[in-house]
Amino acid sequence: MRLLKFLPVILVCLLLGGCWDSQELEDRLSVTGIAIDQDKDQLVVSILTPIPQNNMGISGGATATQQPVQIFTGRGKTLSDATNDIRFQSNKRVTFGDTRLIIISEKVAKQGLSNLLDAFGRNPEFRRREYMIVAKGEAQHFFQLRSPLESNPAGYIISFLKNKSEDELIMKKKGLNHFFIDEANPVDQPILNYLSIDGQKVRWNGVAIFKEEKMVGILNRIESRSLLQINHNGTGEDLVTPCKVKPGLIAIQPNIVTSKVRFGNRKGRAVFRIMVNVKALVKEMTCSVNLDDPKSLQKVSRHVEKAYEIQAMNTVKKAQQLRSDIYGLGNFIRTYHPTWWKKLNWSTDFSKADISIKYKVVINPLGVRKTN
Structure with a gap:
């Protein structure tokens, strides 16, 4: 008897189309x-x-x-x-x-x-x-x-x-x-x-x-490079910089990039130390430098590191001036020190934070032509 009560509903459902609200692509x-x-x-x-x-x-x-x-x-x-x-x-x-x-x-x-x-x-x-x-x-x-x-x-x-x-x-x-x-x-x-x-x-x-x-x-493109490397471990575009050792330019192609952030509290002021490791290839050289010589290679590497660091710090200063934490650094404090975080006005405190960026660059000097 109970099944007979629902029989009209079942019959009506069988008559309904499955795509009642469909629309033709045309x-x-x-x-x-x-x-x-x-x-x-x-x-x-x-x-x-x-x-x-x-x-x-x-x-x-x-x-x-x-x-x-x-x-x-x-x-x-x-x-x-x-x-x-x-x-x-x-x-x-x-x-x-x-x-x-x-x-x-x-x-x-x-x-x-x-x-x-x-x-x-x-x-x-x-x-x-x-x-x-x-x-x-x-x-x-x-x-x-x-x-x-x-x-x-x-x-x-x-x-x-x-x-x-x-x-x-x-x-x-x-x-x-x-x-x-x-x-x-x-x-x-x-x-x-x-x-x-x-x-x-x-x-x-x-x-x-x-x-x-x-x-x-x-x-801009150059300023964005360090943000890409720090936030996303991306390589970014090639770095072209003077050889410094001898007249000419050297083009460095980042191959592998990793970053690590350490942070602390110095009398209520947030302190961040960012380390970026870059493994790179020499893409082009217009200077006569023997990269097979460890001392020359080390001098070039140090100069490349300095060039990266100057550009990265310029980006940090710009972000602090705009009071926009595009690096997400405040997440470290918010996650590990919630009590300290509640006392901060991060927009203001980020602009006053002590932030430094260091690069460690390892250059692979191998190429088709032997360097002199």
Whole structure:
């Protein structure tokens, strides 16, 4: 008898389709990239969408004059307001489930990302795994890139970021999720890769530094190198410095980088001693130095260490001036000395901390040609 009561419900369920809320792909406008600029008191939001029939190649019916992507631009007081403006421009439903790239203009970043982060966090279509970068100039200009290597500008930029980070030349993937995590941490300050456009090419200009959700400064490529080596054990780009022993230059390619941090308390002042170990290769030399001679090799190594240390300390001083602990040094105090941590105003105390960086460089002098 009890089964008979539920029989009508069971029969109705059998008649229902399994994809009652499904949408046909042809009815969706999939967004692969979003660029956000500021014009006076309005946000200018540009979205990049691929055109499937134009990405099939000549054999698929597309011609060389057809664009593989389409750009829509909307304006509004908020992000949702601007995206609603875009929705009324398209005959399809705009979806952000396939978004892989978020580009924020420098102007917007300096005003603060609090409202944007709120919108991203509330929209379930954003997966939080998107790449997020800060653009020098207007963000929408990045969607005008036309590369023969990649038909979709968003794909080209993502490939650039992915390959360079795998080579340990730039900061590893810094996306929306990482920004949320860093912002929620009372110590860590968010950083994002800072890019510009050079003709039809992308150029990595360094790192955008944030204090909470507002951009406060920039580290150029050279200044970013020590941050990459200390925080991520990345190699960074090659170091080119005078040989010092004899006239000329030497190019050092870091191969393996490790770092270690020691910290202490000196009358209430935080003290950090950072040691960075670098194993490197000689990539190029324009000076006549016999690296097979241990004394000459040691002199070159010491000079390279000094060059690294000067650049690293310049970066530390800049971070302290901006009161942004991009190294996450406060985590050592917060983790191991919570009582001491509660007494600190870390933004101020970080700027007054005693921080020194030392490098130990081991150079492999081997090469095809024998040095003189």
